[in-house]
Amino acid sequence: MKYGNIHIVETSDGSHTIKIVDIDEHYHSVNGALHESMHVFINNGFYYINSNKLNILEMGFGSGLNAMLTFAESEKSNRTVEYTALELYPVDEEIFSKLNYAEILNVDPNKYFLPLHTCEWNKNIELNKNFIFKKINTDLNKYADNKHFDIIYFDAFAPDRQSELWTETVFKKMFSILNIGGILVTYSSKGEVKRNMRNAGFKVKRLQGAAGKHHMLRAEKN
Numbered sequence: 001m002k003y004g005n006i007h008i009v010e011t012s013d014g015s016h017t018i019k020i021v022d023i024d025e026h027y028h029s030v031n032g033a034l035h036e037s038m039h040v041f042i043n044n045g046f047y048y049i050n051s052n053k054l055n056i057l058e059m060g061f062g063s064g065l066n067a068m069l070t071f072a073e074s075e076k077s078n079r080t081v082e083y084t085a086l087e088l089y090p091v092d093e094e095i096f097s098k099l100n101y102a103e104i105l106n107v108d109p110n111k112y113f114l115p116l117h118t119c120e121w122n123k124n125i126e127l128n129k130n131f132i133f134k135k136i137n138t139d140l141n142k143y144a145d146n147k148h149f150d151i152i153y154f155d156a157f158a159p160d161r162q163s164e165l166w167t168e169t170v171f172k173k174m175f176s177i178l179n180i181g182g183i184l185v186t187y188s189s190k191g192e193v194k195r196n197m198r199n200a201g202f203k204v205k206r207l208q209g210a211a212g213k214h215h216m217l218r219a220e221k222n
């Protein structure tokens, strides 16, 4: 199943996002897609963990923005990243080829962006010697692997849309695949989400949210 009618829309900081028209749901905040990804996943996730070698899991590869930013930041900060991205409904070329992320960041789309979309699924791809990328075409609830992670970017659609992905059971699974000291970051700070994370074993911290949102969450496995 795909999402039916989808459009590219421009968000407040000029970066694009994808809108699922029928259910009026966006892949990012309309108050700035790039701003939100940098704030939630890069500044409060990627740069929170102090290690030169990171294993990252992204729940919901979608437009590829988080993966692209992580790729670019891993080079800038000279860190080695193994990045695994899960996606149930890949975005079509007709859409991803028009997204303006590389242009806005002034980086080469043929290096940092398009290969993320066009590379083979379910296979480790060395995009450079410090960035190993694997995208897996699966439902999070069916994902099973022995691999452990330092950071999980939890970027599902909003809890009101996809309540089945924000449950205690799902967070228990996320907890079990994190290394000790590992974190899960997400843009949502809903009370029920926080409770489900705590019941799953996480120590949860509410942080300042990206533009348009009061808070976000960082859940830590101690």
Ligand SMILES: C[S@@+](CC[C@H](N)C(=O)[O-])C[C@H]1O[C@@H](n2cnc3c(N)ncnc32)[C@H](O)[C@@H]1O
Binding pocket: 026, 027, 028, 059, 060, 061, 062, 063, 064, 065, 066, 086, 087, 088, 089, 090, 138, 139, 140, 141, 155, 156, 157, 158, 165
């Ligand atoms: C909020 S969007 C975020 C996408 C992405 N992080 C980005 O920067 O564009 C959520 C993504 O999760 C994917 N998704 C939804 N349900 C899923 C599931 N059960 N398993 C894996 N991916 C799922 C959607 O198709 C969508 O691409």
